[in-house]
Amino acid sequence: MxxxxxxxxxxxxxxxxxxxxxxxxxxxxxxxxxxxxxxxxxxxxxxxxxxxxxxxxxxxxxxxxxxxxxxxxxxxxxxxxxxxxxxxxxxxxxxxxxxxxxxxxxxxxxxxxxxxxxxxxxxxxxxxxxxxxxxxxxxxxxxxxxxxxxxxxxxxxxxxxxxxxxxxxxxxxxxxxxxxxxxxxxxxxxxxxxxxxxxxxxxxxxxxxxxxxxxxxxxxxxxxxxxxxxxxxxxxxxxxxxxxxxxxxxxAEKMNRNTYWLSVIAGVFLPISFLTGVFGINIGGMPGVESEGAFWTFCIALGAIAVVEFLLLRRLRFW
Missing domain, CATH: 3.30.460.20 (CorA soluble domain-like)
Structure with a gap:
């Protein structure tokens, strides 16, 4: 069988x-x-x-x-x-x-x-x-x-x-x-x-x-x-x-590039931030308090400083 x-x-x-x-x-x-x-x-x-x-x-x-x-x-x-x-x-x-x-x-x-x-x-x-x-x-x-x-x-x-x-x-x-x-x-x-x-x-x-x-x-x-x-x-x-x-x-290169540009921007705005901080003090004796055109004069001065910094960094080949 x-x-x-x-x-x-x-x-x-x-x-x-x-x-x-x-x-x-x-x-x-x-x-x-x-x-x-x-x-x-x-x-x-x-x-x-x-x-x-x-x-x-x-x-x-x-x-x-x-x-x-x-x-x-x-x-x-x-x-x-x-x-x-x-x-x-x-x-x-x-x-x-x-x-x-x-x-x-x-x-x-x-x-x-x-x-x-x-x-x-x-x-x-x-x-x-x-x-x-x-x-x-x-x-x-x-x-x-x-x-x-x-x-x-x-x-x-x-x-x-x-x-x-x-x-x-x-x-x-x-x-x-x-x-x-x-x-x-x-x-x-x-x-x-x-x-x-x-x-x-x-x-x-x-x-x-x-x-x-x-x-x-x-x-x-x-x-x-x-x-x-x-x-x-x-x-x-x-x-x-x-x-x-x-x-x-x-x-890594992208991070370094972003960090570099942040550093450049921070460097440009550092003196501007310093001046705005100083002129933002609410105490007596601040120049231009009584002048109506002092604000615009200050803005133009800040812009001129930013342009000078930009040209200086460009001349020093920061980018």
Whole structure:
């Protein structure tokens, strides 16, 4: 009697022949098989244990919080990757975890939320245009995740160019806000891309134990792709710091310019304020109290003093 398909088993394929064939029954461990699993549903531990997966590996693939890493064991390896989050309404830089367990010639992949790179490969397999072997599947998974990351970096580069353009980026305060958000996005990416490079590099180093030479070379190419992506992120972060310093310098120059003009205005009005203060004293003996034209004479004198000060400051090159 055929056992019902487990709810947590999203997809399963047999790569023992080309093109790969979907598995609807006999869902047990065997070489050249790929099982794609929803890791947050019940019954996974029991099913993996029935397929001979050791308990430490089961704990590793079902652990909640992980970072990209590569771990070798006697019967294969565990590779944990992070991919761009392309779920609608989510932030792409909140990268999704994909755990890949290669054990005795079979691959088990585990997800919590849909990973677009895996979805692309599943569609190709359904159209009989997907990977030709299990090893090819592994390389294609890494390649597709790198492609999604490169697409995100292209978007970030465009945003960075807009921020560097004064005419399209808005006011300085708005550019500062956008720059801060972009900086946070890139820091989240670097947090996972750097250890992912190390994980793929270790897999490429040890890959000859499980993969064919051609697959190892493709893996080296994907490692180089991750290296370029990391270098692009680091370059973008340097651009962020440079633009941040430029904006801070603009703000400082504007403040210095405003302070300077306030100082000039205060300097012009200082003697005038002094004279108005002196002549505003209501005590006997003030000159011009009995004269009807004294007020206008005083105003003309204040205006003449202001003009002389203005010309003097201009001659001394205060601006």
């Amino acid at each position: 055929t056992q019902p398909r487990p709810e947590f088993l999203i997809d399963s394929w047999d790569f023992s022949a080309h093109p790969a064939q979907p598995l609807s029954d006999d869902l047990q461990h065997a070489e050249h098989r790929w099982f794609h699993i929803q890791r947050d549903l019940p019954g996974i531990e029991r099913w993996l244990a029935s397929n001979g997966i050791p308990a430490p590996l089961i704990d590793a693939v079902l652990e909640e919080d992980t970072r990209p890493r590569f771990e070798r064991n006697n019967d294969g390896f565990l590779l944990i990757l992070r991919g761009v989050n392309l779920t609608e309404g989510e932030r792409p830089e909140d990268m999704l975890s994909l755990r890949i367990l290669y054990y005795k010639g079979a691959i088990y992949s585990f997800r919590k939320r849909p990973v677009k790179s895996v979805g692309v490969i599943r569609e190709r397999l359904q159209q009989q245009q997907g990977p030709e072997s299990l090893h090819d599947l592994l390389i294609t998974l890494i390649e597709e995740m790198n492609n999604r990351l490169e697409e995100l970096l292209d978007v970030i580069e465009v945003e960075m160019e807009q921020l560097e353009d004064d005419e399209t980026a808005g006011t300085t305060a708005e550019r500062q806000r956008k720059l801060t958000l972009l900086h946070r996005r890139m820091l989240r990416l670097v947090r996972f891309v750097r250890p992912q490079l190390t994980a793929i590099e270790r897999l490429a180093t040890d890959g000859a134990k499980w993969l064919e030479q051609e697959n190892v070379q493709w893996l080296v190419n994907e490692r180089d792709a991750v290296q370029r992506e990391l270098e692009s992120l680091e370059m973008l972060l340097e651009q962020v710091w440079m633009l941040r310093e430029h904006l801070q310098q603009e703000v």
